[in-house]
Amino acid sequence: MIKLIASDVDGTLLTSYVDKIKPDVIECIRQLKTQGVLFCAASGRQYANLARTFHEVKDDIAYICENGTLIVKDGSPIFKAELPDDIVFDILKTAGTRPGLKLLISGEHHSYIQDDPDFYDFLTNTVGNDVVRVPDILVKKDAYLKMSLLVEAGVGEIYDREFEWWHQRYGDRVTVVRAGIGWIDVMPQGLNKGSALRRLMALQDAAPDEVMTFGDNYNDEEMLTLTPHSYAMDNAPEPVKAMAAHTCPDVGQILKTLL
Numbered sequence: 636m637i638k639l640i641a642s643d644v645d646g647t648l649l650t651s652y653v654d655k656i657k658p659d660v661i662e663c664i665r666q667l668k669t670q671g672v673l674f675c676a677a678s679g680r681q682y683a684n685l686a687r688t689f690h691e692v693k694d695d696i697a698y699i700c701e702n703g704t705l706i707v708k709d710g711s712p713i714f715k716a717e718l719p720d721d722i723v724f725d726i727l728k729t730a731g732t733r734p735g736l737k738l739l740i741s742g743e744h745h746s747y748i749q750d751d752p753d754f755y756d757f758l759t760n761t762v763g764n765d766v767v768r769v770p771d772i773l774v775k776k777d778a779y780l781k782m783s784l785l786v787e788a789g790v791g792e793i794y795d796r797e798f799e800w801w802h803q804r805y806g807d808r809v810t811v812v813r814a815g816i817g818w819i820d821v822m823p824q825g826l827n828k829g830s831a832l833r834r835l836m837a838l839q840d841a842a843p844d845e846v847m848t849f850g851d852n853y854n855d856e857e858m859l860t861l862t863p864h865s866y867a868m869d870n871a872p873e874p875v876k877a878m879a880a881h882t883c884p885d886v887g888q889i890l891k892t893l894l
Contacts, residue, residue: 781821
């Protein structure tokens, strides 16, 4: 019996930032709740963004936010982890000054960027984040949970270079993942969607074979390899498909079958 379902959002439930959750998925989430099954949105997005995205069922589901550094259930945080300040500011002073790269800091309450009108417009009006523009990004404003690097030309080889550089510089203090087209995310070491999901599993008393997961990208790996009921989207990269037990074209179809 399935007790817990965790699904990635971008590329899995949504194909673009401007899409909305399909009505049939919302209805499935409602029906699953009546059967005692908890649905969890597992994303690199911030909590405020996810709560708006799932506004029709926002109080009925759990949230794995910021790629696992924040977990929210019943409207309250149940887990939070912060990036060390020295790493945050070091990345800001090095990668943040390079052309073609834009840095976003994810705080517990807001996202933060150096004053950049175009980047702000993209993050607020397209991505849908709560973003604060600050005159000096090196002045701490919040508990910093994650850093995201937007590579305007696409991640490609830059990911390999940044991955190697950050791990050489920070040792085992960070986790670095590709989080979609153009994005690289940096979190505290050992934290990811899978580690957050395990915390929810403990709360729900759910074993791995009582969990179902959906994803489409490399930051979903730990979720997809956690359970025999894992699904990679048909359009996912081949290495991501290999992580999952199954593939599917649409999350809603699988949820309807489960119901």
